[in-house]
Amino acid sequence: DIQMTQSPSTLSASVGDRVSITCRASQSISSWLAWYQQKPGKAPKLLIYKASSLESGVPSRFSGSGSGTEFTLTISSLQPDDFAAYYCQQYNSYPYTFGQGTKLEIK
């Protein structure tokens, strides 16, 4: 299985901050990477697919970059609604695997 490792596990930030979350794959996954946002008690929501493509309806302050084994999710200016957990997922090969998550909390 391809292992996905996110860092940091927890990130404290303030409204208006620019933040980045990193996801590393244990082997190359080309650009077959997605990012999700999850709020407590809810299903995850797709933000980014194919490493850098913004899902329809997702605010442009979210962006993704990277290829191969290292990827980044960036939120350019944090809004109150953005405090949540974030997960990366590879869909290059079976079984599809997720990172362990990054909790973005208010400083």
Place this chain on the structure above:
Amino acid sequence: QVQLQESGPGLVKPSQTLSLTCTVSGDSISSSDSYYWSWIRQSAGKGLEWIGRIYISGSTNYNPSLKSRVTISLDTSKNQFSLKLSSVTAADTAVYFCARLQTFCPGGTCYSGPVEYWGQGTLVTVSS
């Protein structure tokens, strides 16, 4: 607007079979624009775990860690798909999500991508 809804028992005894159904609305599982449909679970101990997927053709792929115990099937007449997980233990306690995967078919061969639509999730507890 595509909606998915999981249903099934919230409590299953150890060694028994967990059975869940996902009812799809706003889309036809057997439509010409076919998609991959999937089950994913989330537990405190293992995080998000991909269980498997199924295509309209009936073709399935399962997580090798669960493959010997998992069956995913379609019921196009009811616009549903289902999950069966046998010989459950406490480690199978989780929130189970059904999902529709992004699907693209270049040159007639279809591939699945990330989850476009999720059900709300249903908690299944394995306990005697």
